[in-house]
Amino acid sequence: MSLDINTKKAKKNAWRISKERGIGASRIRVPGGYCDAEILGMVQQIAQEYGNGYVHLTTRQGFEIEGIHLEDMEEVNKKLQPIIDKVGINQYDEDKEKGYSASGTRNVSACIGNNVCPFANYNTSELARRIDKEIYPNDLHFKVACTGCSNDCAKVRMHDFGIIGMTMPQYDPSRCISCNACVKGCQSLSVGALRMENYKIVRDTEKCIGCGVCVTKCPTRAWTRSQKKYYKLTIMGRTGKKNPRLGKDFLVWADEDNIVKIIKNTYDFVEEYISPNAPARKEHIGYIIDRVGFEKFKEYALKDVELMPETIINNNVYWDGIHFDNKH
Amino acid sequence: MGYKFSKDEMAKIFAKLAQDYDVFAPVVKKGDGTFSDVDVVRYDQVTSLDEIEFNKKSDYSFKEALLPINETLFYFTEDETTVPKGPEKKRLIFLRSCDIHAVKRLDQIYLDNKFEDFYYKRTREMVRFVLMGCPNTCENGFCASMGTNETNQYDLYIKVNGDNAFVDVKNDEFTETFKNGALEDVKPDFVKENKVKVTLPKNITKETMSSELFKEYGSRCINCGRCNFVCPTCTCFSMQDIFYKDNEKVGERRRVWASCQVDGYTEIAGGHGFRNDNSDRMRFKVMHKIHDFEQRFGYQMCVGCGRCDDVCPEYISYSTLINKLAKECE
Numbered sequence: 196m197s198l199d200i201n202t203k204k205a206k207k208n209a210w211r212i213s214k215e216r217g218i219g220a221s222r223i224r225v226p227g228g229y230c231d232a233e234i235l236g237m238v239q240q241i242a243q244e245y246g247n248g249y250v251h252l253t254t255r256q257g258f259e260i261e262g263i264h265l266e267d268m269e270e271v272n273k274k275l276q277p278i279i280d281k282v283g284i285n286q287y288d289e290d291k292e293k294g295y296s297a298s299g300t301r302n303v304s305a306c307i308g309n310n311v312c313p314f315a316n317y318n319t320s321e322l323a324r325r326i327d328k329e330i331y332p333n334d335l336h337f338k339v340a341c342t343g344c345s346n347d348c349a350k351v352r353m354h355d356f357g358i359i360g361m362t363m364p365q366y367d368p369s370r371c372i373s374c375n376a377c378v379k380g381c382q383s384l385s386v387g388a389l390r391m392e393n394y395k396i397v398r399d400t401e402k403c404i405g406c407g408v409c410v411t412k413c414p415t416r417a418w419t420r421s422q423k424k425y426y427k428l429t430i431m432g433r434t435g436k437k438n439p440r441l442g443k444d445f446l447v448w449a450d451e452d453n454i455v456k457i458i459k460n461t462y463d464f465v466e467e468y469i470s471p472n473a474p475a476r477k478e479h480i481g482y483i484i485d486r487v488g489f490e491k492f493k494e495y496a497l498k499d500v501e502l503m504p505e506t507i508i509n510n511n512v513y514w515d516g517i518h519f520d521n522k523h
Numbered sequence: 524m525g526y527k528f529s530k531d532e533m534a535k536i537f538a539k540l541a542q543d544y545d546v547f548a549p550v551v552k553k554g555d556g557t558f559s560d561v562d563v564v565r566y567d568q569v570t571s572l573d574e575i576e577f578n579k580k581s582d583y584s585f586k587e588a589l590l591p592i593n594e595t596l597f598y599f600t601e602d603e604t605t606v607p608k609g610p611e612k613k614r615l616i617f618l619r620s621c622d623i624h625a626v627k628r629l630d631q632i633y634l635d636n637k638f639e640d641f642y643y644k645r646t647r648e649m650v651r652f653v654l655m656g657c658p659n660t661c662e663n664g665f666c667a668s669m670g671t672n673e674t675n676q677y678d679l680y681i682k683v684n685g686d687n688a689f690v691d692v693k694n695d696e697f698t699e700t701f702k703n704g705a706l707e708d709v710k711p712d713f714v715k716e717n718k719v720k721v722t723l724p725k726n727i728t729k730e731t732m733s734s735e736l737f738k739e740y741g742s743r744c745i746n747c748g749r750c751n752f753v754c755p756t757c758t759c760f761s762m763q764d765i766f767y768k769d770n771e772k773v774g775e776r777r778r779v780w781a782s783c784q785v786d787g788y789t790e791i792a793g794g795h796g797f798r799n800d801n802s803d804r805m806r807f808k809v810m811h812k813i814h815d816f817e818q819r820f821g822y823q824m825c826v827g828c829g830r831c832d833d834v835c836p837e838y839i840s841y842s843t844l845i846n847k848l849a850k851e852c853e
């Protein structure tokens with residue numbers, strides 16, 4: 196019997212139809228790239244039993260099990276269920292034992308974050324999992340990534356939504372011994388927002404990017420992190436064939452709840468304005484904004500969003516980047 | 524005299540004590556550690572028993588409750604100076620055995636070192652010490668090696684154990700407060716042995732000064748000063764004269780903790796520094812702790828609390844360095 200496969204459906208089911216006839220690959224989603232090592236054993240078992248024994252660690256922190264015969268798709272989907280359950284991925288009820296419910300909204304990726312990294316300002320994989328829970332399954336093409344600090348190891352500025360951890364440094368002058376470690380640290384590793392006046396530290400609040408370097412350098416806990424966690428939200432970065440661009444700051448000193456709201460609101464915006472001609476209903480959100488205007492985007496994105504007084508919002512955002520599609 | 528109370532009774536007595544005394548004790552400061560979502564245990568004023576962290580050794584010692592990190596010595600105008608008031612209330616400081624031994628070192632430097640420091644003295648006279656026991660050794664401490672694991676130099680001993688609290692009163696000032704408790708033989712918990720054992724070098728000579736160990740450890744050190752700032756026995760300070768910005772004829776003089784590991788410590792007029800090289804700073808610190816002080820006062824400065832090893836971001840283990848030095852000096 197010849198292979199008879201609904202490839203459109205298979206792709207939405209997180210399968211890749213490979214260049215080799217009859218062979219596909221199964222993509223496993225791991226939000227935040229953080230999982231129980233037991234998952235590795237499960238992935239290994241599928242790869243060895245159904246695939247060619249190899250796995251690709253995807254750029255978005257999933258596993259892609261290679262070399263699976265497409266006729267085994269259904270059986271492999273069954274094998275995926277314990278992985279989906281253990282990782283905690285949302286699934287429509289009718290999709291139990293049938294693999295992933297969608298693939299358009301990509302895995303929410305993250306740098307290693309404050310589970311491990313001394314620079315990180317929050318638990319990136321935890322936030323990635325929270326966002327994944329809020330936005331997945333969905334077939335619209337959204338890329339979201341979380342990074343612990345302004346070093347941006349997760350390259351979040353290449354994403355539709357990039358979340359960069361910040362802290363509002365808290366200074367207790369009575370603990371400061373004027374050693375200058377924070378001033379030197381901010382100067383050499385960050386933006387040079389600190390200076391000493393009268394043996395105490397002055398922070399240029401306009402310059403400070405909330406990286407937290409001063410906090411890690413201070414030997415006496417004169418600098419500590421704010422109890423509240425802050426984030427920078429960068430928007431509409433992307434790679435690609437037309438107009439690759441870096442994401443730009445939309446909100447600075449923002450909070451987690453509002454960021455989640457804005458991402459969800461943007462789904463409504465895309466539903467409304469996505470081009471009817473978009474191939475496989477995939478159109479980069481940035482291009483949609485280019486077409487309909489930033490004001491329209493803002494109107495949708497900020498619905499029911501009440502920003503904290505300290506949050507800075509950039510009311511107009513313009514992107515540059517390379518225009519491969521626009522050569523004269 | 525030893526007494527037993529229920530924890531609730533003890534909490535009430537404590538609340539009363541906190542009215543008569545400013546109580547300083549180790550508390551967990553949520554998220555205030557060096558890294559994100561990491562706590563730090565350090566001293567702060569408390570008003571209830573629950574706030575006190577009895578189990579984990581404080582990351583920063585009790586020292587700041589007795590010897591402020593920043594202390595204004597006087598305010599000046601063009602022709603007058605004003606000395607700020609000292610503490611008006613008596614103070615209770617909760618601390619462990621090694622730390623009580625450290626108080627002796629602080630007293631030595633500030634009260635019995637050819638002069639008496641006015642500021643230290645006026646605070647010190649107001650302080651009473653409450654011993655917290657150590658049922659188990661901490662990670663890096665070596666109090667047993669330094670002979671600081673036990674003490675009887677406390678005013679009170681307080682132990683909370685499940686629903687009960689135990690008190691040993693040594694200072695009559697507190698007899699009235701605790702007299703209603705059930706009499707009980709209360710012996711403080713003292714550690715007999717630590718995981719870390721330290722042998723101090725004997726026969727320190729001029730050659731010891733040029734040991735390669737100081738070069739090796741010095742090259743690893745980043746001069747952050749944490750080892751000194753957490754140490755209960757470091758007493759160095761520097762002076763700062765502040766001229767207020769709005770009116771530079773008015774200001775204040777402060778003394779502020781200093782560290783022999785941090786840049787600027789030996790800097791003099793003209794910009795010369797005497798210990799610019801890290802290995803010199805490392806040698807100086809170690810020698811001060813285990814040799815120089817002892818030469819002058821007849822007993823060791825270091826009390827073996829292990830905080831310097833706990834805190835060093837470069838994993839420099841001072842106790843390991845000493846042990847290696849002892850081997851070299853054999």
Ligand code: HEM
Binds near residue numbers: 762789791792
């Ligand atoms: C090249 C010239 C100088 C050298 C090599 C020098 C060297 C030193 C040294 C080694 C100390 C002891 C530092 C310490 O204990 O930490 C000191 C302290 C001091 N020097 Fe100089 N000095 C020089 C010039 C001056 C001048 C020109 C003045 C005043 C006009 C001065 C005033 C003082 C004072 C007041 C102290 C005591 C500071 C204190 O106790 O904190 N020095 N100097």
Ligand code: HEM
Binds near residue numbers: 789797
């Ligand atoms: C009458 C002559 C001198 C007097 C009264 C004097 C006084 C002092 C005093 C009071 C200190 C501070 C000690 C301490 O912190 O416990 C000091 C430190 C020091 N002095 Fe002198 N000094 C004299 C000569 C010199 C000379 C000639 C030199 C070098 C050529 C010198 C080099 C130093 C150095 C390097 C220190 C810092 C020592 C350290 O590392 O703590 N002194 N001096």
Ligand code: SF4
Binds near residue numbers: 364387398408
């Ligand atoms: S948080 Fe601000 S002040 Fe601190 S190091 Fe970063 S940029 Fe500098």
Ligand code: SF4
Binds near residue numbers: 373374396416417
């Ligand atoms: S690092 Fe800390 S102690 Fe040193 S100058 Fe900065 S705030 Fe003060």
Ligand code: SF4
Binds near residue numbers: 755824828830
């Ligand atoms: S030198 Fe280290 S072990 Fe010794 S008292 Fe100081 S902090 Fe404790």
Ligand code: SF4
Binds near residue numbers: 756783784811812
């Ligand atoms: S010289 Fe160094 S080791 Fe000695 S008391 Fe001062 S800061 Fe501490």
Ligand code: SF4
Binds near residue numbers: 743834835837839
């Ligand atoms: S804590 Fe470590 S790195 Fe910092 S000054 Fe002390 S020995 Fe050097």
